[in-house]
Amino acid sequence: MMLTPKVPTKGRGLRRGALCVVAGAALAITPLLALPGYASTSAGGGGGGRFLDAGDEAAELMTSQAEFAQARSAPTGLVAPGAYAAAYSQLSSLPAAPSSWASITNVPYNSDDPRYRDPSASNSSGGAGYVSGRVQALAVDAHCVFAGGAAGGVKRSCDNGTTWTPIADALPTQSIGSMSIAPDGALWVATGDGTTGSSTYVGAGVFRLASPDSATFTAASKVGGTELDSQVIRRILVDAANGRVFVAASRGLYVHSLTGPATTAWSRTLAPCAQGMLSCTDVNASYRDIANDVAVQPGTGGQVILANVAWRSGAAYNGFYLSRDGGTTWAKVNPSGAINPKDVGNATMQYSADGSKLYVVLESPAALVAGAASALSGVYVSATGAAAGPYNQIANPSTLAQSGSAERKQRIGKGYAPGVQSWYNQFIGVDPANAKHVYVGLEEVYESWDGGASWKTIGRYWDFGFSCWSNVDADNTCDGNVLHSDQHTIAFGSGSSAGQVYVGNDGGLYQRAVSPTASSWRSLSRSGQLDMLQYYSVGVGKDVAHPGQVQVWGGLQDNGVSLLDPANDGVMVSPYGGDGGQQLVDPNNGCRTVGEYVDLTLQMTTSCGVADGSPASDSSIVTIAPADPLPRFIAPFSADQTDAGTWVAGGEYVWTNTKTWASTSGADWTKAADTGGGHSITALASRNHVVWAGWCGSCNPGSSFARGLMTNANGSYQQVATPAGVPLRMVTGVTPDPADPHSSYVVFGGYSRNWVDGPGSDLAGSGHLWKVTLTGGTDSTGEATAVWTDVSGNLPDVPGDNLLITSNGRVVMATDLGVVETTLKSLRTGAPQWSRDAVPATIATQVLEGPDGKLYVATFGRGIYRTTS
Numbered sequence: 001m002m003l004t005p006k007v008p009t010k011g012r013g014l015r016r017g018a019l020c021v022v023a024g025a026a027l028a029i030t031p032l033l034a035l036p037g038y039a040s041t042s043a044g045g046g047g048g049g050r051f052l053d054a055g056d057e058a059a060e061l062m063t064s065q066a067e068f069a070q071a072r073s074a075p076t077g078l079v080a081p082g083a084y085a086a087a088y089s090q091l092s093s094l095p096a097a098p099s100s101w102a103s104i105t106n107v108p109y110n111s112d113d114p115r116y117r118d119p120s121a122s123n124s125s126g127g128a129g130y131v132s133g134r135v136q137a138l139a140v141d142a143h144c145v146f147a148g149g150a151a152g153g154v155k156r157s158c159d160n161g162t163t164w165t166p167i168a169d170a171l172p173t174q175s176i177g178s179m180s181i182a183p184d185g186a187l188w189v190a191t192g193d194g195t196t197g198s199s200t201y202v203g204a205g206v207f208r209l210a211s212p213d214s215a216t217f218t219a220a221s222k223v224g225g226t227e228l229d230s231q232v233i234r235r236i237l238v239d240a241a242n243g244r245v246f247v248a249a250s251r252g253l254y255v256h257s258l259t260g261p262a263t264t265a266w267s268r269t270l271a272p273c274a275q276g277m278l279s280c281t282d283v284n285a286s287y288r289d290i291a292n293d294v295a296v297q298p299g300t301g302g303q304v305i306l307a308n309v310a311w312r313s314g315a316a317y318n319g320f321y322l323s324r325d326g327g328t329t330w331a332k333v334n335p336s337g338a339i340n341p342k343d344v345g346n347a348t349m350q351y352s353a354d355g356s357k358l359y360v361v362l363e364s365p366a367a368l369v370a371g372a373a374s375a376l377s378g379v380y381v382s383a384t385g386a387a388a389g390p391y392n393q394i395a396n397p398s399t400l401a402q403s404g405s406a407e408r409k410q411r412i413g414k415g416y417a418p419g420v421q422s423w424y425n426q427f428i429g430v431d432p433a434n435a436k437h438v439y440v441g442l443e444e445v446y447e448s449w450d451g452g453a454s455w456k457t458i459g460r461y462w463d464f465g466f467s468c469w470s471n472v473d474a475d476n477t478c479d480g481n482v483l484h485s486d487q488h489t490i491a492f493g494s495g496s497s498a499g500q501v502y503v504g505n506d507g508g509l510y511q512r513a514v515s516p517t518a519s520s521w522r523s524l525s526r527s528g529q530l531d532m533l534q535y536y537s538v539g540v541g542k543d544v545a546h547p548g549q550v551q552v553w554g555g556l557q558d559n560g561v562s563l564l565d566p567a568n569d570g571v572m573v574s575p576y577g578g579d580g581g582q583q584l585v586d587p588n589n590g591c592r593t594v595g596e597y598v599d600l601t602l603q604m605t606t607s608c609g610v611a612d613g614s615p616a617s618d619s620s621i622v623t624i625a626p627a628d629p630l631p632r633f634i635a636p637f638s639a640d641q642t643d644a645g646t647w648v649a650g651g652e653y654v655w656t657n658t659k660t661w662a663s664t665s666g667a668d669w670t671k672a673a674d675t676g677g678g679h680s681i682t683a684l685a686s687r688n689h690v691v692w693a694g695w696c697g698s699c700n701p702g703s704s705f706a707r708g709l710m711t712n713a714n715g716s717y718q719q720v721a722t723p724a725g726v727p728l729r730m731v732t733g734v735t736p737d738p739a740d741p742h743s744s745y746v747v748f749g750g751y752s753r754n755w756v757d758g759p760g761s762d763l764a765g766s767g768h769l770w771k772v773t774l775t776g777g778t779d780s781t782g783e784a785t786a787v788w789t790d791v792s793g794n795l796p797d798v799p800g801d802n803l804l805i806t807s808n809g810r811v812v813m814a815t816d817l818g819v820v821e822t823t824l825k826s827l828r829t830g831a832p833q834w835s836r837d838a839v840p841a842t843i844a845t846q847v848l849e850g851p852d853g854k855l856y857v858a859t860f861g862r863g864i865y866r867t868t869s
Contacts, residue, residue, distance in 0.1 A: 060579070060598060060633070061421060061424060063598075063633050064557070064579065064598070064633045064634070067632055067633045067634070067699070070696070070699050070700065070701060070730060071682070071730040071732055071749040071750070071799065072730075072749055072750055072751075072799045072816065073701050073750060073756070074696070074699075074701045074705050074707070074728075074729050074730045074749070074750055074756075075701055075702075075705040075728045075729060075750075075756065075757070075763060075764055076701055076702070076756050076757045076763070076764070077700075077701030077702055078286060078701075078756065078757075079230075079750075079751055079755055079756060080230075080754075080755045080756070081229060081230035081231075082226075082229065082230060082755070083230065083751045083755035083797070084172075084173070084201075084202055084204070084229070084230055085172070085204060085226070085229050085230065086755075086797060087751075087796045087797050087798035087816075087817055088172045088173075088204070088796075088817060088841065090794075090796035090797060090798075091796045091798065091817050091818070091820070091836055091841070092836075094794070094796070094820065094834055094835055094836040095835045095836070096835060096836060096838065097820075097821050097835040097836060097837045097838070098869075099821075099837060099838075099855075099867055099869055100838060100867070100868045100869045101819075101837060101838055101839050101857070101865040101866065101867055101868065102865065102866060102868050103531060103862070103863050103864070103865055104552065104564065104856075104863075104864055104865070104866045105528070105531055105533055105554070105562070105564065105572065105863030105864045106528050106529050106531040106863065107528040107564070107570050107571065107572055108130055108525075108526055108527060108528040108570070108571045108572065109130060109131055109132060109525070109528055109533070109559075109562060109571075109572040109573075109574070110129070110130055110571055110572070110573055110574070111123060111124065111126070111128045111129065111130070111131050111484075111507070111559070111560065111573075111574045111577075112124050112125055112126065112127065112128065112129050113568075113571070113573040113574070114472075114473055114612070114613075115573070115610055115611075115612070116563075116573045116574060116575045116609055116610060116611060117471055117611050117612055117613030117617070118575065118576075118609060118611040118613075118617060118618060118620045118621045119471075119611070119613060119614075119615065119617065119618045120618055120621070121575065121576045121577065121597075121603055121609070121620075121621040122560075122574065122575060122576060122577050122609070122611065122613075122621075123462065123560065123574070123577030123578070124573075124574065124577070124613070125463070125469070125470075125471050125473070125476065125613065126462035126463055126464055126482070126577075127460070127462055127463045127478065127480070127482030128462065128482060128483065128484040128485075128507050129482075129523045129526075130508070130523040130525045130526040130528075131484055131507035131508045131523070131525055131559050132507070132508035132509070132525035132528065132530035132531055132532055132533060133149060133150075133152060133506075133507070133508060133530075133531065133532035133533035133534055133556075133557075133559060133861070133863075134149060134150040134151075134152070134486075134488070134504075134505070134506045134507075134508075134532060134534060134557070134558075134861075135147050135148065135149060135150075135488065135489065135504030135505065135508055135509045135530075135532060136148055136149060136150045136176055136177065136178075136193050136194070136195070136488050136489060136504065137176050137177060137178045137179040137189075137190075137488075137489050137504070138179065138489045138490065138491040138502055138504050138509070139179040139180055139181050139187060139491060140181070140491045140492070140493050140494060140497055140502060141181050141185060141187075141212070141213065141494065141495065142494055142495025142496060143158050143213050143495055143496055144156050144157060144158040144212065144213050145157050145158075145160070145161065145491075145497065145502065145509075145524070146167075146179055146187060146212065147164075147504060147509050147524075147530060147532075148176030148177075148178075148179050148189065149174065149176055149532035149861055149862075150175065150176070150193045150195070150201075150532070150534070150861060151174050151175050151193070151201060151532075151534060151842050151843055151859075151860055151861025151862070152174055152176070152531070152532030152533075152534075152842070152861040152862055153166055153167075153168040153169060153171070153174040153176065153532075153840060153842070153861075153862070154166070154167050154168035154176060154179070154189055154217070155167065155529075155530055155532075156212065156213070157524065157530075158213060160496075160497065160511075160524070161509070161511070161522075161523075161524030161525075161526065161527070161530075162527060163527060163529055164527065164529035164530045164531075165529075166216075166840075167209070167212070167215070167216040167217055168189065168207075168216070168217045169216075169840050170216065170217055170218050170219060171191065171204065171207060171217050171219065171221075171841075172204040172219065172841060173191045173192070173201065173202075173203050173204045173841065174840055174841060174842040174861055174862065175191055175192055175193045175201035175202070175203055175232075175842075175861075176189060176190070176191055176193065176203075177190045177191060177192045177193050177194035177203060177232055177233035177234055177235075177236075178190045178194060178233055178234060178235050178236040178489075179236065180236050180237065180238045180245075181212075181238070182238045182240065182245075182258060183238075183240045184210075185210070185211070185212070185213075186208050186209060186210050186211075186212070187208070187209045187212035188206060188207075188208050188223075188236055188238060188245060189206065189207045189208075189209070189217070189236075190203065190205075190206050190228075190233035190235075190236040190247055190249075191203025191204050191205060191206070191207070191233065192204075192228075192230075192231050192232035192233045192249070192250070193232060194232045194233050194234025194235070194248075194250075194292075195232075195234075195424050195425065195488065201232075201816075201843070202229075202230045202231060202232055202250075203228070203229070203230075203231060203232065203233060204222075204228075204229055205222055205223070205224055205225075205226070205227075205228040205229055206222070206223045206224060206228060206233075206236065206245075206247060206256075206266070207221040207222050207223065208221055208223050208262065209221055222262070223256060223262045223266075224256060224262075224263075224264065224265050224266040225263070225265045225266075227254070227265055227266050227268070228247065228249060228254065228266055231249040231250045231251055232249065232250045233247055233248065233249045233250075234248050234249075234291070234292050234293065235247070235248040235291075235292070235293050235294055236248075237294050237295070237296065238258065239258075239296045239302055240258065241301075241302055242296070242301070242302030242326070243257060243258045243259060244256065244257055244258050244302075245257075245258055246294045246296075246305075247266065248291035248292055248293055248294045248307065248308075249291055250289075250290050250291075251268070251271060251274070251288075251289050251290075252268045252269075252270055252271030252274065252289040252291055252309070253268070253269055253270035253271070253291045253294055253307050253309070254266040254267060254268050254269065255267050255269045255327060269323075269327045269330075270291065270307055270309065270321055270323075270327070270330050271288075271289040271309075272289060272309055272317045272321065272330075272332070273288040273289045273317050274288070274289055277317075277330070277332070278316060278317055278332070279316060280315065280316060280317050282315055282316050283311060283315040283316075283317075287311045287315060288311075288315070288317065289309060289317070290309065290310065290311050291307055291308070291309050292308045292309070292310060292346050292347055292348070293307065293308045293347060293348050293349050294306070294307045294308075294349075295307075295349045295350060295351055295358070296351075297351055297355045297358075297385060297387075298351055298352075298353060298354060298355035299354065299355040300355065301326075302326050303323075303324055303325060303326050304322070304323070304324055304387070305322070305323045305326070305327050306320060306321070306322055306333075306349060306358070306387045307320070307321045307322075307330075308320055308321075308344070308346070308347040308348075308349060309321055310344055310345050310346060310347065310365075311345075311365075312345045312346045312363055312365060312368060312423040313345075313365050313368055313369060313423075314345065314365030314366070314368075314369060318344050318345060318365065319332045319333065319334075319341065319344050320332070320333040320335055320344065320347075320387060321333065322387045322388070333387050333388050334388070335387075335388055335389045335391055336388055336389040336390045336391070337380075337382075337389040337390030337391040337392060338378070338380055338390075338391045338392055338393040339360075339362065339377070339380055339389065339391045339393075340377070343364050343365060343366045343377060344362065344365075345362065345363035345364055345365040345368065345375075345377070345423065346362075346363040346422065346423055346426065347360055347361060347362045347363065348360070348361045348426050348427055348428045349361075349428070350428050350429065350430045351385060351430070352385075352430050352435035353430070353432045353433070353435065354435060355385050356384070356385050356435060357381055357382065357383060357384075357385055357430075357435050357436075357451070358381065358382040358385050358386070358387065359379070359380070359381050359428050359430055359438055359452075360379070360380045360381075360382075360391070360428070361376075361379050361422070361426045361427070361428045361440055361442075362376075362377040362378060362379075362380060363375050363376060363377060363419070363422040363423050363426065364376065364377035368423055373397070373414070373415050373416065373417040373420060374397035374417035374418060374419040374420045374422070375419055375420060375421070375422045375423050376396065376397050376417075376418060376419020376420075376422045376442065377396075378393045378394075378395060378396040379393070379394050379395035379396075379428070379440055379452065380392065380393055380394065381394050381451065381452055392452075394448070394451065394452025394453070395440065395446070395448075395452060395455055397417040397418045397419050398417075399455060400418040400419070400440075400442070400444075400446055400455060400457070401417055401418055403446060403454075403455040403456055403457045404456055404457040404460070404481075405418055405444055405446075405457045405460065405461070406444065406457070406460040406461035406462055406463070406464070406465060406466070407420075407443060407444065407461055410465075411464075411465030411466070412461070412465060418442050418443065418444065418446075419442045419443075420443065421442070421443055421486060422442055424486070425441065425442060425443065425486040425487050425488050425505070425506075426440075426441060426442055426487070427439075427440070427441040427487055427488065427489055427490045428440055428441070428490075429441075429490035429491075429492070429501070431492070431514060432492060434449075435451070436448070436449065436450055436451035437449050437514075438451065438452060439490055439501065439503075440455075441459075441487030441488070441489075441490060441503065441505075442487060443461055443485050443486055443487070444457055444459050444460055444461050444483070444485070444487070445457070445458055445459030445483060445487055445503055446458065446459075449516055457481070458481050458512075458518075459481060459482065459483040459487070459503065459510070459521065460481055460482045460483070461482075461485050462482060462485075463476070463478045463482055466478060471612070471613030471614070472613070479519045479520060480519060480520025480521065481519060481520060481521070482521070483503060483505055483507070483510050483521055484505050484506055484507020484508060484510075484558075484559075485505065485506060485507070485558070486505050486506035486507075486558065487503060487504075487505045488504050488505055488506070489503070489504040490502065490503050490504075492514070493514075499513060499514050499515075500512070500513060500514065501513075501514050502524075503521075506557075506558045506559070507525075507558070507559060508523060508524070508525035508530060508532070509523070509524040509525060509530060510522065510523055510524065511524055528572070531862065531863045532861055532862065532863075533554075533556055533559060533562070533861075533862075533863045533864075534556060534557035534558075534559070534859075534860045534861050535554045535555065535556055535557075535845060535846075535858035535859060535860060535863065535864060536554075536555045536556065536557065536580065536581055536582065536634050536845050536846070536858065536860070537554060537555040537580070537581065537582045537583045537634075537845065537846050537858055538552065538553070538554045538583065538846055538848050538856045538857070538858040538864050539552070539553040539554070539583035539584060539585030539593060539848070540552050540553070540585055540587070540590065540848060540850035540851060540852070540856055541553075541585040541586050541587050541588065541589055541590025541591070541592065541593070541851065542587065542588055542589065542590055542851050542852075543565070543566055543567075543590050544589050544590070544591065545566075545567060546566045546567070549566045550590060550850055550851065550852050551563065551564065551565045551566070551585070551590025551591065551608070552564040552590075552850075552856065552864065553583045553585050553590075553593050553595070554580070554583060554858055554864055555579075555580025555581045555582060555583045555595060555596060555634075556579070556580045557579060557580075557860070558578070558579055559574070559580075560574040560575075560576050560577045560578060560579075560580055561574065561575060561576035561580035561583065561595045562574055562580075563575055563608065563609065565590075565608060575595075575605065575608065575609025575610075575611075575620075575621065576595050576597070576603065576609065576621065578597055578598075579597065579598050580595055580596065580597070581595070581596030581597065581598060581633075581634040581635065582596045582634060582635070582636060582637055582638075583595050583596070584637060584638055584639060584647070586644070586661065587644075587850075587851040588851065590608075591605070591606065591607055591608040592604075592605070592606045592661050593605060593608075593609075594624070594637070594647075596634070596635065596637070598633050598634070599631045599632070599633060599635060599651075600625055600626065600628050600631035600632075600635040600637070600649060600650075600651050601623065601625045602623070602624050602625045602626070602637065602649070602666075603621050603622065603623050603624070603625075604621065604622055604623075604624050604661075604663060605620055605621045605622075606661055607620060609621055622664065622665075623665070623666070624657075624663045624664070624665055624666055624668060624669075625666045626649060626651070626653075626655045626666050626669035626671075627666055628649075628651025628652055628653055628655070629651065629652050630651055630652040630678070630679070630680045630697075631650070631651030631652070631680060631681075632651070632680050632681070632682060632699075635649070635650060635651055635680075635681070636649070636650050636681060636682070636683055636684040637649035637650065637655075637684065638684065638685065638686070639660075639686075640686040640687065640688070640689060641685070641686065641687040641688075641736065642687055642688050643688070643689065644660070645658060645660055646658055646660075646686065646689060647660055648672075648684055648685075648686045648691055649669065649684070650675075650681030650684040650693055650695075651680060651681060652674065652675055652676075652677070652678075652679055652680060652681070653671045653672070653673065653674050653675070654671075654672045654673040654674075654675070654681070654684070654691055654693050654710070654717070655669040655670065655671060655672060656669065656670050656672045657669045657670070658670075672691070672712075672717070673691075673693075673710060673712070673717035675693060675695045675697070675708070675710050675719075676695075676697060676708075676719075677697075678697040678698060679695045679696065679697030679708070680695060680696055680697060680699055681693050681694065681695045682694050682695060682696050682699075682707075682730055682731050682732060683731050683732055683733045683734045683746075683747070684734065685734045685735060685736055685744070686736075687736035687738070687741070688741055689712075690711065690712060690713050690736065690741045691711060691712050691717075692709065692710075692711045692713075692734040692736060692744045692746075693709070693710045693711070693734070694707065694708070694709050694731025694732075694733075694734050694746065695707065695708050695709070695710065695731070696708075696730055696731070699730075705728070707722075707728065707729065707730060707731055708720070708722060708731075709722065709731065709734070709746065709772065711744070711774070711784070713741055713742050713744075713774050713784075714742075714774055714776070714784055718778065718782070718783060718784040719782075719783045719784065720772060720774070720783060720784050720786050721779050721781070721783040721784065721785055721786055722788070723788065724762065725762065725765060725788070726765060726770065726788045727748045727750075727752075727764060727765030727766065727767060727770075728763055728764055728765055729748045729749055729750035729756075729764055729765065730748065730749040730750060731746055731747070731748060731749075732747050732748065732749040732799070732800055732801050732802070733745075733746070733747030733800060733801065733802045733803050734746055734747070735747070735803045735804070735805055737771070737805075738805060740773070742773055742774040743771060743772065743773040743774075744771070744772055745769060745770070745771055745772075745791070745803055745805075745827075746769070746770045746771070746772055747768065747769055747800040747801070747802065747803050747813070748765075748767065748768050748769070748770070748800060749768075749799040749800060749801070750764065750799055751764070751797055751798075751799065752764060752765070752766045752767070752797050753765060753766060754797070755797070766790065766792075767790040767791075767792040767795075768792050768795050768797070768798070768799070768800040768815075769790075769791050769792045769793075769795060769800060769803065769813070770788055770789060770790055770791060770792075771788070771789045771791045771830075772786050772787070772788050772789075773786060773787045773789075774786050775787055789830060791827060791830050791831070791832065792832075793822070793826075793827075793830075793831045793832035793833055793834060794831075794832075794833055794834055795813070795820065795834055796815070796817065796820075798815045798816050798817045799815060799816040800813055800814070800815050800816075801813075801814040801815060801816065801843070801844060801845050801846070802814040802844075802845065802846045802847055803847075804847040804848065804849060804855070805824060806849045806855070807849060807853075809823055809824040809825065810823060810824070810855075811823060811824055811826075811827050811832070812837075812847045812855060812857075813834075813847070814844035814845060814846055814847045814857060814858075815844060816843045816844075817841050817842075817843075818836065818837065818839045818840065818841050818842065818844055818859075819836070819837040819839045819844050819847065819857055820834045820835065820836050820837065821834065821835060821837060822834045822835070839857060839859065839862075839865050840859070840862050842859050842860065842861040842862045843859060843860035843861060844857050844858070844859050844860075845858045845859065845860050846858045850866075854866050854867045855867040
């Protein structure tokens with residue numbers, strides 16, 4: 001039976017909450033800074049109900065990235081360059097922990113499995129197929145394909161995606177911005193995810209691998225000094241004809257010799273603000289000189305170089321910059337024709353192979369600030385190749401929407417037109433063999449064979465809304481021209497892969513033939529070994545049907561909620577679509593779980609989410625969201641640690657639920673406490689019904705930033721006094737002391753005062769792990785009196801994310817540089833000695849002890865790891 005899709009309720013991209021796109025959309029961080037003037041959560045409404053408005057995805061993307069940044073950059077919103085490098089140095093000096101870990105998510109992840117098609121919660125049958133997380137960078141040589149993850153390092157496949165091997169695990173960062181192959185076969189990798197989104201992480205410079213088909217990177221692979229550290233890089237361009245390499249980074253355009261000594265520093269050749277080319281007082285210093293792309297015009301002997309330097313929300317320095325003398329001097333260009341020189345934002349540019357044409361995809365800061373349905377100014381061509389134009393517009397949001405797009409208003413709803421996220425995802429690719437054959441990547445992929453006179457959507461957002469679509473695979477007649485959404489990178493094959501084109505996006509890596517008759521894409525994530533999945537959480541429960549085994553769930557950035565179930569023979573599935581947040585799993589029955597969409601939109605299944613897509617199966621996953629006014633994008637909730645019959649959840653309010661798995665709606669939650677107007681709970685835990693809730697409000701870094709702690713450890717809920725010296729940074733974790741109901745360990749995000757608000761200041765405070773003990777009574781403000789003690793010991797100065805005290809006294813902390821551990825005995829000395837675990841140096845978001853006695857860690861870029869000893 002053909003079912004009419006309930007388009008506004010689908011999980012990937014069709015989401016609830018007001019569309020709220022703002023000028024302060026943040027740059028990236030170690031993060032570097034948070035969103036100035038951006039609300040801490042989506043507007044109003046809180047967490048109740050399902051997804052109502054297609055236009056919400058762009059707003060939700062900004063919200064999620066803003067909150068990611070807040071946790072790492074509060075209180076000032078600024079993190080000085082060098083913070084990441086210093087933390088990595090400290091981490092490297094720790095002794096190695098004796099335990100070993102192995103990935104458990106390097107298996108196929110089928111987002112279209114027909115057994116998991118809840119009509120409201122799942123995106124199965126949408127067409128994305130096998131996914132593996134965000135691929136930000138691509139490079140292809142004659143034998144192998146190289147994929148770079150936003151926080152997943154670099155992986156190599158020399159059998160066209162059948163198998164993948166990590167080759168950059170020894171680097172100090174797993175955040176990859178761009179990659180390029182040099183004529184000598186070397187792979188150049190620029191670190192620091194260049195999307196300039198707040199959930200992107202800065203890098204540690206550029207690295208070169210001479211024999212990428214067989215070797216792996218080491219720290220000695222670095223090119224240059226520290227000049228590119230703590231930057232994000234959107235483009236690395238090998239200008240082979242002139243023996244040099246360009247890098248478009250967040251503090252300008254840099255150049256290095258292609259064959260010179262690796263230790264020679266990169267030279268900054270263009271930085272309009274820093275070089276005094278014009279006044280830049282209209283934007284914060286951290287938003288200045290952001291270079292998005294660079295192109296060298298073929299046939300000019302390397303003399304003509306064009307760069308886009310622009311902050312996506314608008315700044316006086318925004319524009320195109322041209323050099324006619326090989327980069328010695330630069331001038332700002334006022335493009336003529338269809339491009340408005342006063343509305344130049346984020347851009348990608350590419351010349352045709354013969355230099356005769358220059359194509360540009362351009363974001364409009366004015367449209368972004370206005371909250372328009374699309375932030376895309378348009379796709380343009382300079383038919384002569386001249387940087388100043390004149391430019392003709394060859395596509396705009398309406399043109400692309402009418403080209404077979406799933407983002408046509410009649411299919412996807414109002415408020416979500418092609419290019420709505422062009423501040424975040426865009427690419428352009430010109431066929432090296434055909435100057436009129438052009439690919440454009442936005443949320444979808446578009447193709448033109450006639451220089452832009454006509455377009456076809458060849459990589460749709462999904463199949464929902466099309467007459468060819470059916471939940472029943474046998475009745476689905478769609479052509480396979482579907483990718484996961486949000487395109488970031490493109491590469492053309494060579495050698496054994498000649499005639500192929502590769503596209504990387506938020507869901508992984510896809511391939512198709514370069515042919516006007518090509519239809520459908522092949523996912524190179526099918527093996528699961530690419531595994532660059534970005535997890536916010538992990539949950540584990542016993543597999544009742546397979547005694548001795550477990551079911552593992554996890555909430556993901558833009559890849560739903562994954563389920564690894566022994567019943568599915570090693571294939572992960574996605575019962576929930578869209579963004580996944582925290583995950584609560586019954587430890588005694590892994591088919592019972594509560595997953596979070598966003599903003600405390602809790603959805604429960606007691607049957608593993610199995611559904612065939614029929615209207616009757618819509619009850620497989622039910623919404624039980626409390627109606628909180630101000631939850632975080634990823635809001636905390638969990639079961640009481642000693643009473644599984646009590647759940648707690650946090651937004652502005654502390655909520656409790658004693659119906660648990662018998663819940664039927666949000667009405668089953670009871671409001672237990674109010675942290676205060678404008679507050680949002682950032683960390684929450686309950687043990688023996690003693691609740692600890694860390695909160696922020698305002699959560700925006702700056703003069704209004706505040707954080708606090710609330711508990712009922714004294715019998716009634718009270719705010720806990722926080723004396724001077726306790727860090728004024730985000731509370732990212734609370735872990736009750738198992739031996740003392742009046743004590744809890746509090747994890748702080750961000751960096752110490754040395755990196756946040758200047759040496760010598762006590763505003764940000766030091767330490768990442770503190771113990772707080774209530775001492776009885778209240779102070780003059782009515783807050784519970786308490787003793788705070790810094791128990792960080794030799795922890796690196798790196799944002800902390802979560803702390804676990806295991807049943808046998810092991811203490812494990814998830815940080816933005818992986819996992820460290822100590823013992824409870826050592827922790828209770830007040831100066832614990834930490835060791836580092838063998839998990840890649842990526843963001844670890846949660847550590848959990850499973851019912852099988854093993855530890856699990858969710859990482860934001862490298863999947864889920866489990867202890868093997």
